[in-house]
Amino acid sequence: MIASTNVNSELLRFTTAGSVDDGKSTLIGRLLYDSKSIYQDQYDAVKAASERRGEEGVNLALLTDGLRAEREQGITIDVAYRYFSTPKRKFIIADTPGHIQYTRNMVTGASTANVALILIDARNGVVEQTRRHAIIASLLQIPHIVVCINKMDLVDYSQEAYDAIQEQFELFAAKLDVVDVHFIPISALVGDNVVHRSKKTEWYNGPTLMYYLENVHIASDHNFIDVRFPIQYVIRPYTDEHHDYRGYAGRVAGGVIKKGDEVMLLPSGFTTRIAQIDGPRGEIEEAFPPESVTILLEDKFDLSRGDMIVRENNKPDVIQDVEVMLVWFDQTKSIQLRGKYALMHTTRSARCIVKEIRYKLNINTLHRDLEDKDIQMNDVARVVLRTTIPLFADAYRKNRITGSLILIDEGTNNTVGAGMII
């Protein structure tokens, strides 16, 4: 393996989704293999396993095959993370299953992704799963979508087939909240247009998948406008040397925070200035997302976890009635109207009650069902929550950090729901 030793590469997170057998594992194996991210012993193990299974050639799909249960069932059942790098970027793949009952995994993988990679079998075109994946990518506001039309070798690399699928997808995506969609004809098995340009698709002038992943513009995927600093932890050393040190540690969720800036503190509404910002390598002049820093204020205030530092003329919404699109995860129970749950939002913990279920969203058709309010595992619904304390929130569209929350069952402590604030 010849991996990249460049220390100044960017990090790109993407999620992969496709129906079973669309070629997702093969594609990931191909990306890892062609980018030389596979070690010899891994390759040998996969080769041996392919032979044991009586397959011809080396089955690259086996590279990403994880737990024993899956090996037995022959399908992926949970989110698995893979890593590879090229001289330009380091990549984290959240590999999520295409299985129908695992919307929850897809949502999990999508929550931090810059790019959604949607796989379509060229022979089948847009199917129910494709629509579901695109809707989830749009719900979770993944900034970029790349649609790979796979198995082009099985349709004789036909441009007509490709164009028809692209048109099908665009027609449907017009109804979604997605801005940046890109199409690429590939064969994961043979390697066409994955890392190397294919000679068999002369009619296609766009980039290969790898080129796309290496160059898609992700620098502005964070919000650099609206200052949001949720306080995560208070650092008080109580040593002689740092006797009066009171640092507010956290990760910048939005905006650029500069030393000397006038800021407002929530919930108190007091204003003060930023006296000092400590980064991982000492004092810095400014901090931006997603940096973890420690902020010192000019005036002595007693802030705690869950408070937020913002700008006076640019505040988040301070709300207790929270309208969200909620994805439900609980296998055992559906959402209880008037039910009480624990809630985590930024670094703030609260309790909430489900005040109203407005509708269930059919994530295959986008149909809003106002009648059926039985929200079960993997359903998506628009609901109104009433929280015990105010949240400092933004619309999810504006900021994925201050706009997201999770619900926790207070009995089992399981994470049962994920909400995107509207």
Place this chain on the structure above:
Amino acid sequence: MNYNLNHLKELESESIYVMREIASQFENPVLMFSGGKDSILLVHLAYKAFFPARIPFPLLHIDTGHNFPETLKFRDDLVEKFGAKLIVGDVQEAINNGMVVEEKGFNASRNGLQTAVLLDALEQGKFNAAIGGGRRDEEKARAKERFFSHRDEFGQWDPKNQRPELWNLFNGRHHIGEHFRIFPISNWTELDVWQYLAFEEVELPSLYFSHERKVFEREGVLLADSDFILKRPEETVFTETVRCRTIGDMTCTGVWKSDAMSVQDIIMEIATTRVTERGGRTDDKRSETSMEDRKKQGYF
């Protein structure tokens, strides 16, 4: 001004965030210190996360009694440098008082015993969050591990029943008696770790760098010769220029032929290498799914 973090700084920021989340959500965390580069990185990141305050949790080292002598010296120096608190779980003591039984034979290893001693130490100390240096790129079974990994009251991991982890919201709520394994460097690869250690000029144990050592070969892996390991008659000892790629128990940590004298050399070596770092660990070779099996039992 370009508001863009490189991948190392982004990983660093994520890990520091997780460290602070641990200190916020758990009354009694502990950092599992093995002596290897990953746990050295953890200590380094914990130090940064709480600076200028001290690291607000102790380090726990499970001493198999079969350590490279260099490891213990390095550990003690590190603890002193960061003003950290150290707890040692002693496998030899557990053998002596009959809590666990020593394996016998040529491939005898104290790895399995380590798990029992670890679980005991966690219970004794009433630790409800054990911070580990596991990385998802290490092994297939780890690829699905969460940052916050829930364990039941027997310390077992259930891969089918893990909490979904979304955005940067980590749910660490737990019942009494349950605990979490938490992996702040989940998203780092071996190369990232070395690049970062080089960038930060972190001091490392001499074992990682090329040195001369008495070794012998077993199943294609070079092992360091020591009193702790039983050699077969045909296994002859010779001197070789080697280094460790991982540091663990002397009985099962392979050493590599290498001329790497600096972290930069190591980075070049890894970037062009053809075998994963776990390829040198005989404990993983026992079966294809051995890591997964050990994890279910509560291994690191």
